[in-house]
Amino acid sequence: xxxxxxxxxxxxxxxxxxxxxxxxxGRRMSQLDLALDCNVSARHLSFLETxxxxxxxxxxxxxxxxLVLPLGSQNALLQAAxxxxxxxxxxxxxxxxxxxxxxxxxxxDRHAPWPAILCDRHWxxxxxxxxxxxxxxxxxxxxxxxxxxxxxxDSVAAQAFIANLPEVIHExxxxxxxxxxxxxxxxxxxxxxxxxxxxxxxxxLPGGAPRRPLVPLIVNVPGGQLSFLSxxxxxxxxxxxxxxxxxxxxxxxxxxxxxTALKAMAG
Numbered sequence: 001x002x003x004x005x006x007x008x009x010x011x012x013x014x015x016x017x018x019x020x021x022x023x024x025x026g027r028r029m030s031q032l033d034l035a036l037d038c039n040v041s042a043r044h045l046s047f048l049e050t051x052x053x054x055x056x057x058x059x060x061x062x063x064x065x066x067l068v069l070p071l072g073s074q075n076a077l078l079q080a081a082x083x084x085x086x087x088x089x090x091x092x093x094x095x096x097x098x099x100x101x102x103x104x105x106x107x108x109d110r111h112a113p114w115p116a117i118l119c120d121r122h123w124x125x126x127x128x129x130x131x132x133x134x135x136x137x138x139x140x141x142x143x144x145x146x147x148x149x150x151x152x153x154d155s156v157a158a159q160a161f162i163a164n165l166p167e168v169i170h171e172x173x174x175x176x177x178x179x180x181x182x183x184x185x186x187x188x189x190x191x192x193x194x195x196x197x198x199x200x201x202x203x204x205l206p207g208g209a210p211r212r213p214l215v216p217l218i219v220n221v222p223g224g225q226l227s228f229l230s231x232x233x234x235x236x237x238x239x240x241x242x243x244x245x246x247x248x249x250x251x252x253x254x255x256x257x258x259x260t261a262l263k264a265m266a267g
Contacts, residue, residue: 014051015080026185038066089241113266121245163218227254
């Protein structure tokens with residue numbers, strides 16, 4: 001069974017009705033499921049999805065909660081219904097997010113000499129420390145690609161640079177599939193998932209090979225290999241869309257060879 005529900009076309013006319021149907025399809029919920037979760041009648045929900053009824057602001061928020069939508073999607077549903085967005089979406093370089101940027105900078109500085117990469121919800125790099133920038137340079141090539149997924153799927157250097165590319169693609173595909181499901185039919189995440197599906201066919205996992213409990217990122221460098229383990233931090237205490245959508249990926253040396261090499265580079 002596919003992990004992905006079809007993206008329903010957004011019909012002309014009632015933008016809210018079309019978007020609500022699309023989000024519900026992304027969650028793989030029936031009208032009855034959503035109605036029960038939101039404590040509304042299935043008849044009223046049907047009227048909302050066909051444009052025969054107009055929602056109140058409170059109803060939009062109630063449906064958003066039942067669908068467990070990300071903050072940005074909740075704003076989009078509110079705007080489609082004709083209401084102002086509830087959650088701020090401050091630019092990362094705005095004064096409002098200054099204290100948060102200072103926290104991010106401290107985390108990334110303290111993480112050196114290990115690589116640290118800051119991405120948005122679509123895995124586009126927003127910042128990286130010097131070690132991470134050097135590590136990713138071979139995958140960016142002349143295109144200056146900023147999307148980590150596209151670096152794996154589209155870079156001609158990926159196969160030679162990443163020693164365990166099939167494992168890394170498989171792990172990333174599972175992560176993006178889950179995020180696409182949670183986002184409720186985000187078209188950008190769907191495009192990234194399609195790219196990873198194609199890359200999985202091109203770089204399949206070895207048949208019958210046992211799975212590792214931890215999937216490292218192993219890269220080929222002059223003189224040998226560097227091996228990393230990854231942790232990803234999310235910032236769930238904020239109600240700002242920009243902050244909630246960020247991912248901070250921190251790479252740690254997976255062996256003494258990598259640890260020694262990175263310390264020597266920093267020195």
